[in-house]
Amino acid sequence: MVEDTDRMKEAVPESGAPVEKEEKPRKDNMNEEEQLSEEDLKLKTDLELLVERLKEDDQSLYQPSLDQLKDSIRSSTSSMTAVPKPLKFLRPSYPGLCALYDKWNDKTLKASLAEVLSVLAMTYSDNDKHDSLRYALLSGAKNIESWGHEYIRHLALEIGEVYNDQMEKEGPSSGTPEGRESDSESSKWSSFEFSKEEILDLSLEIVPYFLKHNGETDAVDLLLEIESISKLPQFVDENTYDRVCQYMVACVPLLPPPEDVNFLKTAYSIYLSKNQLTEALCLAIRLGDESLVRSVFDATTDVVVQKQLAYILSYQKSSFEYEAVQDIIGNTKFSEHFLYLAKELNLTVPKVPEDIYKSHLDGSKSVFSGAGLDSAQQNLAAAFVNGFMNMGYCNDKMLVDNDNWIYKTKGSGMTSAVASIGSIFQWNLEGLQQLDKYLYVEEPEVKAGALLGIGVSACGVHDGDVEPALLLLQDYVTNSNTTISSSAILGLGIAFAGSRNVEVLGLLLPLAADTSLPIETSAISSLALAHIFVGTCNGDITASIMDNFLERSGSDLKTEWVRFLTLALGILYMGQGEQVDDVLETISAIQHPMTSAIEVLVSACAYAGTGDVLLIQDLLHRLTPKATKKEGADEAEDEEEEEEEEEAEVNAVTDFLNDAANNDDNAAPTESMKVEEEGDDTQEESKKVENGGEDGGDAELAKEESEEVNTVMVDELSYAVLGIAMIALGEDIGKEMSLRHFGHLMHYGNEHIRSMVPLAMGLVSVADPQMKVFDSLSRYSHDADLNVSMNSIFAMGLCGAGTNNARLAQLLRQLASYYSREQDALFITRMAQGLVHMGKGTMTLDIFNDASVLNKVTLASLLTVLVGLVSPSFMLKNHQLFYMLNSAVRPKFILTLDEEGQPIKVNVRVGQAVDTVGQAGKPKRITGWITQSTPVLLNHGERAELETDEYISYTSHIEGVVILKKNPDFEKEE
Secondary structure, eight states: HHHHHHHHHTTTTTTTTOSSSOOOHHHHHHHHHHHHHHHHHHHHHHHHHHHHHHSSSOOGHHHHHHHHHHHHHHHHHOOSSSOOOOHHHHGGGHHHHHHHHHHHHOHHHHHHHHHHHHHGGGSOOTTTTOOHHHHHHTTTTOOOOOHHHHHHHHHHHHHHHHHHHHHHSSSOOOOOOTTTTTTTTHHHHTTSEEEEOHHHHHHHHHHHHHTTTTHHHHHHHHHTTTOOOOOGGGOOTTTTHHHHOOOOOOOOSSSOOTTHHHHHHHHHHHHTTOOOOOHHHHHHHHHHHHHHHHHHHHEEEEEEHHHHHHHHHHHTTTTOOGEEEEEETTTHHHHHHHHHHHHHOOSSOOOOOOHHOGGGGGGTOOOHHHGGGGGHHHHHHHHHHHHHTTTTTSOOOSSTTHHHHHSOOOHHHHHHHHHHHHHHHOOOHHHHHHHHHGGSSSSSHHHHHHHHHHHHOOOOOBTTTTHHHHHHGGGGGTTHHHHHHHHHHHHHHHHHHOOHHHHHHHHHHHHHHHHTHHHHHHHHHHHHHHTTTSSSHHHHHHHHHHHHHHOOOOGGGSSSSSHHHHHHHHHHTTTOGGGGGGHHHHTSOOOSTTTHHHHHHHHHHHTTTSHHHHHHHHHHHHOOOOOOSSOOOOHHHHHHHHHHHHHHOOOOHHHHHHHHHHHHHHHHHHHHHHHHHHHHHHHHHHHHHHOOOOOSHHHHHHHHHHHHHHHHHHHHHHHHHHHHHHHHTTTTHHHHHHHHHHHHHHHHHHHHHHHHHHHHHHHHTTTTTOHHHHHHHHHHHTOOSSSHHHHHHHHHHHHTTTOOOHHHHHHHHHHHHHHTTOOHHHHHHHHHHHHGGGGGTEEEEEEOOTOOOOHHHHHHHHHHHHHHHHHHHHHHHGGGGGGGGGGOOOOOOEEETTTSSOOOOOEEEEEEOOOTTTTTOOOSSSEEEEESSSEEOOOOEEEEEESSSEEESSSSOOOOOEEEEOOOOOOOOO
16 A cells, blocks of 8 residues: 555645646646546545535534545445555545545544544555644544554554654754745644653553453554653563564663663563563573562562572573572582583584594694694693593593693793683583692692683582682682792682672772882783682672773873773673773773773674764774875875765775775884884984983983884774674674675774674674684684784684584694694684583583573683783783683583473474564474484574473473473373
């Protein structure tokens, strides 16, 4: 009908008056009349007669005539395959009927006529007057359902337009649209005031109609337009709530604050009222509100349901406490479940690094020919690989019960080698007994490794009131040896990530706030506290970090450890959105060049996973090369003018890329520019010596300041690239677009941007080995800049983390051969190989679960390693920071338990997840499935469902540990 009404509108001028003077339209009308069938001609005549009766003086004819008009229109709007004929024939009479309405005085008759006019207005030129809505309100909006679906959709459209107009008028930029004042008729219509209360009441009559007629999306959109989404729960029922909530949750990444939070809260209240507790819990976790989580637990007295909720929380490493199921939330059975999975999948036999390296396939033996140059480093790489590969299996062939291997590494390498034993015993407190003996050796590096390993082993496991990791580590936190104290602090950060443990806060906060300690100690203490209190906006930790920025000397703030202070502040405000504004204001008050870099990283963390397009545009703008004017200033100005003209012709993103390409010669820090700047500096120095006989101290100070500014610029650019990946994580289209941006940045960015792009690509597609991504990374891994190459190799490891991807494994083996004489690159290649085969293919670093809940602990752990790799040489020197990844790791399994907590085998279909939001009927939520028996593994983007109705699941998302109960109504088919 909409298309036909548009065609009818084209036949009438915008003023709304029917064409009378021109001959051609009259001829067309005559031809039309001639072509009408007898039935249509009779209908047209009857309708015109009814209209004529309304214009007569006899008022007794008005009501019967109006009733006949309504019946005629209603009977035709019941099935709209084309524009209904009564509306088509009555259209020329519309202005006359409007004039009649203004002339009549009887309220009942006017209301009845307004109903007819409201429907007729659909097919008449609107001219921003919103006649349908106007006359609907004047008629009292009675029985609007009888006019059909198309009419109600048209009303909903006009309601949205009117509400937005009113918002604009109430805003600071209110004003009359151009041309409205000059149009007397238009101003007459616009003088009608639409009150918000009337619009809201009409909307609340329309919403139930939409919900009843499979228009859930229309109902949500209407309430979104009038900012009344909180009114929705009263209208949903058992048949509509699921589709409504799915649509609302799918809208969240596309909404600005605070609408996104309102949508989540409304969906949460609907799920809670319909007793869908697992769905409600997922939304409560996304909202980050413990009171909402507690409400979900308190909504049921069924202990089995509470256990299922506890398993969902344990996956998030939540700090929530609920006494009845605290052992499950504290992950005390995590290792037991994982070892059951390993046994069922026949993965208990330990592997050695050579099983991954497959050096025998390399005919040239080039890997070994260069290994003698620095065998200690390669032994350390083997320890990392062994730790990643046998993670959680509590058994290996290389390190456990073999002290000699540890001494094959040297210096700080022994720290990471011992700590890898903790990785092998991850989630299992037996690892503390294995590591305890290393606490009594003389070498401080070995002792430090044992402390770090204790933290890794106890990662995420909290057994009630007793915290063995805290008891063992707390005495070493203030040790005079920096290596030992740093490892103990780092171990506490890994063990208690996400737990919000107050005892650890009291232990580490004095170290973080004490600016007399080495910056390394304060930075690691702040980082550990940030991991423990991730996303909490803790004021005490924030104050201690700010004190470090304000009170530290310039030489301290030039070290790489400052990046971790900045990151700690970002992690504290992760996912908190607008709550970070106060901190950003405080940061901007600091008189230091590094403030811009801090602002970039902290704001990116605060909006991580939101898909905020405006923030991504701002970060891209920071990455745009700035033109520098030297001698040819006029030419530069001409180039800028040409670029401004181009901006008007192409879209913003392409324009940014063109600017980068055109200005690359000017903007990139080329050698000639550096020489010019150095020449200027030397000239100024010589002038100072000639004039005042100064010793050139000011020149040295200026040089130091310029180096500081340069370092800060490197950090700002690096954080901006990572920030794009962080923000784009929450939305699929945003992720696709970000990958395109990264490709362009590799072409046009300077060396600092290029070195971070591979890591950002790895973060966007972590544990998701897409061919197009790792093929690009494989190309970048042969870059002339070794930093770009090493970061690309590590990003390949992130892409394939825990997938055993055969193609990636082959590419990494080729890279190991290619970089056999480049020890640092070979070390990173080994790390990447270990990540790809993590847990023998049973683990993942996926940041989101099937319910699209962002795991803040996982993201914080990944960011720690990626920020360290801003300077790969620093990360290779402080390789113990790689163990921060361990708190991000989780098994990607489905394990089914009965109500007593015993494992049971059930057939499930595992396939690629399909987005069914807004689709009609009950479509399948997976495609290309394979039927398997639990326990089974899930890859990125996969979803599972039970094959039969024999069991009923306590959770709607078949993921992780799932509790099932027997279906009493199930009848097995013969």
